[in-house]
Amino acid sequence: MSQSTSIDRSAIRRGITDALPLYVPAVPFALVIGLAIVEAGLNPLAGWSGSWLIFGGAAQLTLVTLLGSGAAVIAAITAALVVNARHLMYSAAMAPTFQSQPGWFRWLGPYMLIDQMFALASIEAGESDPVSFRSYYLAAGATFWTLWQLTTALGIFLGPAVPEEWNLEFAVPLLFIGLIVIGIDKWTKVVAALAGAGVTYLAAGMPNRTGLLVGALVGIFAGTVAERMSR
Amino acid sequence: MTTFIASVVVGVGTYVSRAIFILALAKRRIPDSVMVSLQFVAPAVLAALVIAVLTNDDGSVAIGLPEIGAFIAGGATVYKTRNHILTLVVGMSVFWVLRALL
Numbered sequence: 001m002s003q004s005t006s007i008d009r010s011a012i013r014r015g016i017t018d019a020l021p022l023y024v025p026a027v028p029f030a031l032v033i034g035l036a037i038v039e040a041g042l043n044p045l046a047g048w049s050g051s052w053l054i055f056g057g058a059a060q061l062t063l064v065t066l067l068g069s070g071a072a073v074i075a076a077i078t079a080a081l082v083v084n085a086r087h088l089m090y091s092a093a094m095a096p097t098f099q100s101q102p103g104w105f106r107w108l109g110p111y112m113l114i115d116q117m118f119a120l121a122s123i124e125a126g127e128s129d130p131v132s133f134r135s136y137y138l139a140a141g142a143t144f145w146t147l148w149q150l151t152t153a154l155g156i157f158l159g160p161a162v163p164e165e166w167n168l169e170f171a172v173p174l175l176f177i178g179l180i181v182i183g184i185d186k187w188t189k190v191v192a193a194l195a196g197a198g199v200t201y202l203a204a205g206m207p208n209r210t211g212l213l214v215g216a217l218v219g220i221f222a223g224t225v226a227e228r229m230s231r
Numbered sequence: 232m233t234t235f236i237a238s239v240v241v242g243v244g245t246y247v248s249r250a251i252f253i254l255a256l257a258k259r260r261i262p263d264s265v266m267v268s269l270q271f272v273a274p275a276v277l278a279a280l281v282i283a284v285l286t287n288d289d290g291s292v293a294i295g296l297p298e299i300g301a302f303i304a305g306g307a308t309v310y311k312t313r314n315h316i317l318t319l320v321v322g323m324s325v326f327w328v329l330r331a332l333l
Binding site (some may be wrong): 013014024025027028029042043045047049050053054056057058060062063064065066067069071073076077079080081082083085086087088089090091092094095098106107109110111113136142149164166167168169170171172173174175176177178179180181182183184188189190192193195196197199200201203204205209212213215216217218219220221222223224227228 | 232233234236237238239240242243244246248249250251252253255256259260266267268269270271273274275276277278279280281282283286287288289291292294298299301302305306308309310313314315316318319322323326327330331
């Protein structure tokens with residue numbers, strides 16, 4: 001167990017230098033979340049608390065925009081949780097690597113398992129021993145975490161300075177489109193996205209934005225069916 | 232207070248979804264049928280969200296030519312460049328121009 005607190009300095013340096021360029025695409029996200037908190041009229045500190053309580057951009061953005069748009073709290077929470085359900089895949093994929101790690105790291109590591117961390121850690125897992133992996137993971141995770149807290153806070157401070165007529169709240173769906181396009185690697189995901197959007201459109205009149213959940217479920221179902229049929 | 236409590240709930244749920252296999256079910260595998268469906272969570276939910284955030288309080292959806300034009304321009308930009316900042320710049324510009332013209 002004396003190994004459990006050892007560190008590898010070069011892995012720490014690599015973790016930081018790998019995380020920095022990957023963070024750049026997340027900067028507009030962080031700023032838009034800050035803006036969305038201001039726009040939604042939420043308590044800024046309560047809105048920002050999601051940055052460290054959730055530490056996941058898509059779920060936090062979902063939560064604050066839906067809370068701000070008058071959705072039922074339960075619908076907003078459910079939608080945010082559904083958005084983050086993809087992390088189950090990351091957890092399952094990383095589980096074997098974490099088995100050779102000490103208990104404290106198996107508890108702390110998952111908190112940092114954001115999309116970018118999964119991308120970095122899956123590569124690192126195949127290439128380094130447990131001590132180096134842990135040093136690399138913690139360094140990259142701490143880098144992402146610190147930048148995330150700072151840039152979402154920055155968005156909150158910049159928010160009030162943005163003129164209303166710029167309609168910057170439109171940046172939110174635009175960023176979601178960006179995430180969809182980047183994630184699409186096969187046609188069945190296009191089916192899922194179109195079904196999700198189409199059904200949500202048809203169900204838009206449902207109370208408290210619950211049409212979103214119906215649309216999301218139909219989209220997941222449609223993608224699954226398309227996948228089955230193509231095999 | 233509601234916002235903070237909602238963030239706590241989502242935070243706990245998110246942590247559980249990231250931790251469950253690492254902490255508790257390391258020897259278990261997600262059944263293949265569930266794995267197939269999980270990959271569609273992100274595209275389906277994000278697309279549903281696009282519509283949800285454009286929905287007005289009366290249940291109408293504020294999606295017209297400026298929005299569609301911006302989505303196409305932004306989608307093409309991110310597809311070509313994988314750059315979210317450029318995507319925002321292009322998408323917002325198309326949105327502003329179309330809205331001013333129409």
